[in-house]
Amino acid sequence: MKKQEAIENIYRLEGRVPVGKAVPFGLQHILAMFVANIAPIIIIAGASGLDPGQTARLIQSAMIIAGIGTLIQLFPLWKIGSGLPIVMGISFTFVSVFCYIGPVYGYNAIVGAVLVGGIIEGLLGLFARYWIRLITPIVSASVVTAIGFSLLSVGASSFGGGSGSADFGSASNWILGTITLLCCIVFNILAKSYWKQLSVLFGLIVGYLVAVCMGMVDFSSLEGTSIVAFPSLMPFRPEFNANAILSVVLIFLVSATETIGDTCALATSGLNRDATEREISGSLACDGFISALSSVFGCLPITSFSQNVGLVAMTKVVNRFTIATGAVIMILAGIFPVFGALLATLPDAVLGGCTIMMFGTIVVSGLQMISKCGYSQRNITIAALSLSTGIGFTQVPEIFDIFPQLIRNIFAENCVAVVFLVAVLLNLVLPKNMETAGTK
Incomplete structure (x- = not known):
């Protein structure tokens, strides 16, 4: 393989890239999502009363399942998987509802609900051709824009040291996040050829080394960590509670809208085209069935990661083999827990310094998608009203206090769910040509 062709292949969906060149890009993807992948487990396990072991x-199971899910997205099995460079991980969308179900019904009820909800979403994906026409381009564009805006606060929280941390917003976190961000920008400006696309990895490495020098990396989690370990099947026996299942299935529908948005955003920003019906269908099917498989290992739902969509949008690296090296790294991080524990020592401020621009890229991609749809009165109404209610109402979640707990769990702090619902409803009820509606 010619060197120049190998370099150009990283910007193509197909084509082989030498392993030595592919691994850094794969590692960059894993570092960008690693903390967000394990954070939901830590939060929900604590709320559900699980012990540290x-x-x-x-966490070990989550890494393996995320790696398997990513490989299936990259290289579909039958109709399951999109064939796009989508990176999978534990979904944050379910945190609030699981923090309610866990203490009330127990963690086993969470596992049972994930099993049922995952199968339902998977079937919806397989039969997407019967309903996907509800998701018109302007609806997808609005959802993608909402995903970008929803992630901005995530990036800012990480930049400050992680929401709820004792030193949140401290000078040390500001310094660490700023150094990391500047390293990403300077590297992108000065590097040549494909090396430019490794700016996030460079920033992560420099930021991590600076954090070590500042004494901000805690290596205590490495003590007593096993070298090799394999996950066990059915560590928690599923319990099928009707209330838990209903709540979780509804959140799976919300997660599905995010997956549709991620798939559309990735195709638009990374491949300069619209996602096909087959790709959206396969992406949803993978989302659901891999989540069901995750429950077999006692773990939580798996979904596409918007962080990595932002990374693809920024770097334009879409090669499936290259992203697959990252999936293999995730699987190894699960089989070799000490490797995963080392990655988990990455400080939040370092991650925030790298991701804040990536998340902004998703916003820009969404706005570009809206522009591509055209600024007709109908499109402007759908985008403006869905975004204003979705982003605005979730900034003041108390506005949902009159609704039952189930509704609050779904909509109160999830702007993507509100944007999707409003956009779909407006798309159904507004006249197809509002410019001529009401005229003689």
Whole structure:
């Protein structure tokens, strides 16, 4: 393989890239999502009363399942998988509802609900051709824009040291996040050829080394960590509670809208085209069935990661083999827990310094998609009203206090769900040509 062709292949969906050149890009993707992948498990396990040993095994399972899910997205099995460079990980969308179900019904009820909800979403994906026409381009564009805006606060929280941390917003976190961000920008400006696309990895490495020098990296989690370990099947016996299942299935529908948005955003920003019906269908099917498989290992739902969509949008690296090296790294991080524990020492401020621009890229991609749809009165109404209610109402979640707990769990702090619902409803009820509606 010619060197120039190998370099150009990283910007193509197909084509082989030498392993030595592919691994850094794969590692960049994993570092960008690693903390966000394990954070939901830590939060939900704590709320559900699981002990540290159980939590550690769930984190191990999460890495393996995320790696398998990513490989299936890249290289579909039958109709399951999109064939796009989508990176999978534990979904944050379910945190609030699981923090309610866990203490009330127990963690086993969470596992049972994930199993049922995952199968339902998977079937919806397989039969997407019967309903996907509800998701018109302007609806997809509005959802993608909402995903970008929803991630901005995530990036800012990480930049400050992680929401709820004792030193949140401290000078040390500001310094660390700023150094990391500047390293990403300077590297992108000065590097040549494909090396430019490794700016996030460079920033992560420099930021991590600076954090070590500042004494901000805690290596205590490495003590007593096993070298090799394999996850166990059915560590938690599923319990099928009707209330838990109903709540989780509804959140799976919300997660599905995010997956549709991620798939559309990735195709638009990374491949300069619209996502096909087959790709959206396969992406949803993978989302659901891999989540069901995740429950077999006692773990939580798996979904596409918007962080990595932002990374693709920024770097334009879409090669499936290259992203697959990252999936293999995730699987190894699960089989070799000490490797995963080392990656978990990455400080939040370092991650925030790298991701804040990536998340902004998703916003820009969404706005570009809206522009591509055209600024007709109908499109402007759908985008403006869905975004203003979705982003505006979730900034003041108390506005949902009159609704039942189930509705609050779904909509109160999830702007993507509100944007999707409003956009779909407006798309159904507004006249197809508002410019001529009401005229003689």
